[in-house]
Amino acid sequence: EAGVTQFPSHSVIEKGQTVTLRCDPISGHDNLYWYRRVMGKEIKFLLHFVKESKQDESGMPNNRFLAERTGGTYSTLKVQPAELEDSGVYFCASSQWGLAGSEQFFGPGTRLTVL
Amino acid sequence: DQQVKQNSPSLSVQEGRISILNCDYTNSMFDYFLWYKKYPAEGPTFLISISSIKDKNEDGRFTVFLNKSAKHLSLHIVPSQPGDSAVYFCAASPNYGGSQGNLIFGKGTKLSVKP
Numbered sequence: 001e002a003g004v005t006q007f008p009s010h011s012v013i014e015k016g017q018t019v020t021l022r023c024d025p026i027s028g029h030d031n032l033y034w035y036r037r038v039m040g041k042e043i044k045f046l047l048h049f050v051k052e053s054k055q056d057e058s059g060m061p062n063n064r065f066l067a068e069r070t071g072g073t074y075s076t077l078k079v080q081p082a083e084l085e086d087s088g089v090y091f092c093a094s095s096q097w098g099l100a101g102s103e104q105f106f107g108p109g110t111r112l113t114v115l
Numbered sequence: 116d117q118q119v120k121q122n123s124p125s126l127s128v129q130e131g132r133i134s135i136l137n138c139d140y141t142n143s144m145f146d147y148f149l150w151y152k153k154y155p156a157e158g159p160t161f162l163i164s165i166s167s168i169k170d171k172n173e174d175g176r177f178t179v180f181l182n183k184s185a186k187h188l189s190l191h192i193v194p195s196q197p198g199d200s201a202v203y204f205c206a207a208s209p210n211y212g213g214s215q216g217n218l219i220f221g222k223g224t225k226l227s228v229k230p
Contacts, residue, residue, distance in 0.1 A: 004158070031216060042117065043159070043204065043220040056217060091158055100210035101147030101166065104218065106158030 002026070004107035006092050012113045018080040021110045025074070025094030031055075032075050033095075033104060034067060038088040049075060050098055082114045118142050119207050121221035128228050134192040136224050138205030141186065146210035149218065150179060150190050153202045162203075163190070195228045202226070 005024045013019050025032045034046040046065070047057040051072035060067070064083070069075040079086055089111050093104040120139045128134045138148070146167050151159035165172040165179045165188065172179050178191045192199055202225045206218040 042222045045217040098216040100208040103161045
């Protein structure tokens with residue numbers, strides 16, 4: 001069974017540019033999460049999809065970030081325009097159940113560097 | 116304001132001995148606690164969890180202990196093996212409002228097991 005995949009693995013862009021990250025969850029997992037780890041800090045929750053609906057987007061830092069999950073399959077996270085502080089590793093995770101304590105399966109992450 | 120704290124950034128242990136990783140939390144509303152292991156260039160991998168109504172959960176070489184009165188949990192690895200060398204993240208899973216399922220992570224503890 002394929003795990004969670006993320007594309008690209010690395011992205012280097014200049015401040016002000018746009019970047020789109022993609023996540024393909026494990027097939028059949030309705031719950032999809034985005035997290036971000038800024039260097040030296042903890043992994044922080046960004047948002048949670050249940051199928052194509054946003055269940056919780058309380059972690060999104062500002063309106064420069066837009067997440068979508070059209071059709072309830074893969075998800076994209078767009079940053080527009082990117083700022084220096086957006087640099088970090090963006091993880092996607094999926095789970096079958098969106099309950100407290102449910103195991104989440106993480107992708108390898110996308111390392112974003114904004115210059 | 117960190118709700119989950121791992122105060123030891125690193126830990127070095129001899130192969131065959133016990134590794135004890137500690138985690139403190141501030142919010143008594145957390146429902147579950149999970150430990151994730153992370154190797155470089157990979158996403159976190161689920162290791163073991165514990166419900167807030169229990170004080171111990173064991174899975175092979177891994178045991179998690181929860182002390183609710185102290186808001187403290189620990190992960191014990193016995194015996195430690197070189198392959199256990201990784202960054203270990205403590206995470207809490209709240210169950211209030213719309214926050215079901217998302218994880219609140221600590222900063223991680225890097226475990227090195229020396230042969």
